[in-house]
Amino acid sequence: MNTQDIIKPENLVASRPRLFTDAITHYCPGCSHGVVHRLVAELIDEMGLTDRTVGIAPVGCAVFAYNYIDVDWVEAAHGRAPAVATAISRLNPENFVFTYQGDGDLSAIGCAETIHAANRGENIVIIFINNAIYGMTGGQMAPTTLLGMKTATCPYGRREDLNGYPLPISNLLAQLDGTCYVTRQAVHTPAAVRTAKKALKHAIENALAKRGTSVVEFVSTCNSGWKMTPAQANDWMAEHMFAKYPLGDLKNRQD
Amino acid sequence: MKEEIVIAGFGGQGVLSMGKILAYAGLMNDLEVTWMPSYGPEQRGGTANVTVILSDKPISSPVLDAYDTAVVLNQQSLDKFESKVKPGGTLLYDPSGIHRLPERTDITVVPVDAVAATVELKNAKTYNMVLLGALLKHRPVVPIDAVLRGLKKTLPERHHHLIPLNEEAINKGMSIA
Amino acid sequence: MKGNEAIAHAAIRYGFDGYFGYPITPQSEVLETLEAEMPWETTGMVVLQAESEVAAINMVYGGAAAGKAVMTSSSSPGVSLKQEGISYIAAAELPALIVNVMRGGPGLGTIQPSQADYFQATKGGGHGDYHLIVLSPATVQEMADFVGLGMDLAFKYRTPAMILADGIVGQMMEKIVLPPFRPRRTDEEVRRQCPWAATGRHGRDHRNVITSLEMDSPKMEENNLRFQRTYAEIEANEVRFQEYFTDDAEYLIVAFGSVARICLKAIEDAREKGCKIGMLRPITLWPFPKKEIERLSAQVKGILTVELNAGQMIEDVRLAAHDAVPVFHFGRMGGVIPNPNEITDALLSHFPDAKA
Structure with missing residues (x-):
């Protein structure tokens, strides 16, 4: 058996998503963003949505998402992605519109835009990367930072008396009548990735069926910001992050 | 022809809508018009006033410092606008709203007991139309017919049955002024 | 008709695709008139009361990014909140119309008329080197006419335009002639007129990205030089x-x-x-x-x-x-x-x- 015998379509178990551009990503090795990007790119392609997808990029680590996935994009101001998505979705209802936001963008500066877009039940998918830290600006505290967790702006470890409590924003969003589906996923193991892909697909189907707002939170690692190796970060996430942000569906309304 | 009018009183007395009806009547009569309110919290019962200009030529300023005609419905408005009526102009006032009588002698001063008239008409909401009748008697700037056409144009269909009552109030105002 | 109402009617007749606003005196009649007219049932125009001026201007940014004719209106304190979005719209070279019916400031100030936002409107307002085309209406007729003129200029130069009105012309009533009805552009017409827009690819061989971000400084300077060339062209052609x-x-x-x-x-x-x-x-x-x-x-x-x-x-x-x-x-x-x-x-x- 030689190489040519092995490279056959029937032997193919994984390939580079067709919608990935040739750009080299700026993400740190071990970061969760890459896997989530892959799921987004695969699903848009598999679901035949390339021609009618508009993604809204955030400010934060995913600011350059538009360089990596070959669909139309709009880069929003910090936190405003859900407002931008609202207009695009309403003005072009046949579009599939999603936002891709981090925890600072979505739950701090863009908290109002997120809650109100979800409360209006905009037919969009909000993809939410929660790594409990501001990655791009160098590891500062986020609303989702765990108590005791050290960041550049709480080097003593987050204290509730000084910094308040970690914000479980997805739980809040699940309370709103405008959301049809709120789920918390992770991509730290192959099994988790497969489950997450199904969840994201369901969210996209909701948007296409105009069921309201779907929120897919990815509890994620930031090994650079957390100052760990990728493997350590995955373990730390499973041990600490999942305690505060348990995986699974928070809401799944079928109507 | 150019008539510069200010109508002033408390919010809720129908000051702005009286001005609006006058402005629409001007429109119906092919005149140029401007209607400029003092707006805002006045809508909730403070003092309100509106400047209405009717002219057969284009109107420059919607804001004025002297008026051909002033309709004042309370003491603050009388204090504010009595001095701003042009010599030879007209001042209409509601005696039930004031405690000091107008003092100018170089203008026509007309008391209009509109409150009493509305009691006779058994409808307090006709107050401003009584005043409009009184105004049109002394300053016939638009025919009553134009007022009624303006009302028809601006009132929603469901209120059109009130037009005869309004006409009655205008006639009442003309008779008492 | 009031100046504010004239803006709303003119927007529907121009064929605007969307209006996004937030109530503030003395311009709330714009949003109120649009909601009362329900243009989504006739022309298909989207009207949305946003949760804040910040959200409203970012909705305008999104709509403009999709090549749509979109607008917002507000009054001074609200327009201050919109400055972030206006800067992004200018930087992303998007057409949009913003109406400011000015009231007295600074701060919460007063709801009475003012022209104290002249600097803000003409000298930038938000961050960065940019200009708005600023139209100043003196009559209710101009309030109506400048809606179409402003959006036409915005499309022509791919830059945001502002109607800088004040409480007097917003609140006063005058006789006006409204512009004739124009149908909204079809999606195909939007794609043809705005080949740069984020509409979804629809068979296009490349993706369209609307962004104001450019980390490469020489390229960012090139962007700025391009903006300045546009502004020079506007200064040469559009003085009124x-x-x-x-x-x-x-x-x-x-x-x-x-x-x-x-x-x-x-x-x-x-x-x-x-x-x-x-x-x-x-x-x-x-x-x-x-x-x-x-x-x-x-x-x-x-x-x-x-x-x-x-x-x-x-x-x-x-x-x-x-x-x-x-x-x-x-x-x-x-x-x-x-x-x-x-x-x-x-x-x-x-x-x-x-x-x-």
Whole structure:
């Protein structure tokens, strides 16, 4: 058996998503963003949505998402992605519109835009990367930072008396009548990735069926910001992050 | 022809809508018009006033410092606008709203007991139309017919049955002024 | 019809695709009129009350990014909140229309009319080197007409335009002729007119990305140089103004918006007494009619600017007049409106020789 015998379509178990551009990503090795990007790119392609997808990029680590996935994009101001998505979705209802936001963008500066877009039940998918830290600006505290967790702006470890409590924003969003589906996923193991892909697909189907707002939170690692190796970060996430942000569906309304 | 009018009183007395009806009547009569309110919290019962200009030529300023005609419905408005009526102009006032009588002698001063008239008409909401009748008697700037056409144009269909009552109030105002 | 209502009706008739706003006195009638007219049932225009001015302007950003004709309106404090979004819209080279019906400030200020946002509108407002095309309506008719003009210019130059009105022209009623109905563009027409827009690829062989971000400094400088070329083109082509009694004027008033009408009344009264006063009313506050003021400053003996602020446009007038003649300011602030007599008195106090 030689190489040519092995490279056959029937032997193919994984390939580079067709919608990935040739750009080299700026993400740190071990970061969760890459896997989530892959799921987004695969699903848009598999679901035949390339021609009618508009993604809204955030400010934060995913600011350059538009360089990596070959669909139309709009880069929003910090936190405003859900407002931008609202207009695009309403003005072009046949579009599939999603936002891709981090925890600072979505739950701090863009908290109002997120809650109100979800409360209006905009037919969009909000993809939410929660790594409990501001990655791009160098590891500062986020609303989702765990108590005791050290960041550049709480080097003593987050204290509730000084910094308040970690914000479980997805739980809040699940309370709103405008959301049809709120789920918390992770991509730290192959099994988790497969489950997450199904969840994201369901969210996209909701948007296409105009069921309201779907929120897919990815509890994620930031090994650079957390100052760990990728493997350590995955373990730390499973041990600490999942305690505060348990995986699974928070809401799944079928109507 | 150019008539510069200010109508002033408390919010809720129908000051702005009286001005609006006058402005629409001007429109119906092919005149140029401007209607400029003092707006805002006045809508909730403070003092309100509106400047209405009717002219057969284009109107420059919607804001004025002297008026051909002033309709004042309370003491603050009388204090504010009595001095701003042009010599030879007209001042209409509601005696039930004031405690000091107008003092100018170089203008026509007309008391209009509109409150009493509305009691006779058994409808307090006709107050401003009584005043409009009184105004049109002394300053016939638009025919009553134009007022009624303006009302028809601006009132929603469901209120059109009130037009005869309004006409009655205008006639009442003309008779008492 | 009120000026604010005229804006709403003109927007529907122009074929706007979307309006996104938030209530604030004295311009709430724009949103109220649109909601009452329910254009989504007739033309398909989207009308949405956003949760804040910040959200509203970012909805405008999104709509503009999709190539749609979109607008927002607000009043001074709300327009301050919109500055972030306006800067992004300018930087992403998107067409959009923003209406500011100015009220007195700073801060929460007053709901009465003002022109104190002249600097904010004409000198940038938000961060970065950018300009808005700024139109200043003096009549309810112009409130209606500038909706279409503003959006046409915004599309032509792919840059945001602003109608800088004030509470007087927003709240007053006048007789107007509304523009004729125009159908909204079809999706295909939008894609043809705006091949850059984020509409979904629809068979396009490349993705469209709307962004104001460019981390490579030389490229970002190139972007800035391109913006500046656009602004130079606008300055060359789009200056609009109106002159009154300037033929024989010995003294000149420069005023914009509704205040120009109060000045006109003062001038009409003064002319009856033989005073040779004229007026220039800039209609575009940016681009500013510099050349016309330069020309008139060679003719007159003095200039008075009249504004509902502490003296903002006067800086542009002085720059244009090159100190050829004395330029003075008269203004009222905080929602106080000057009457025609005050304006005449101010002119005569600075220029006693203007008295015939």
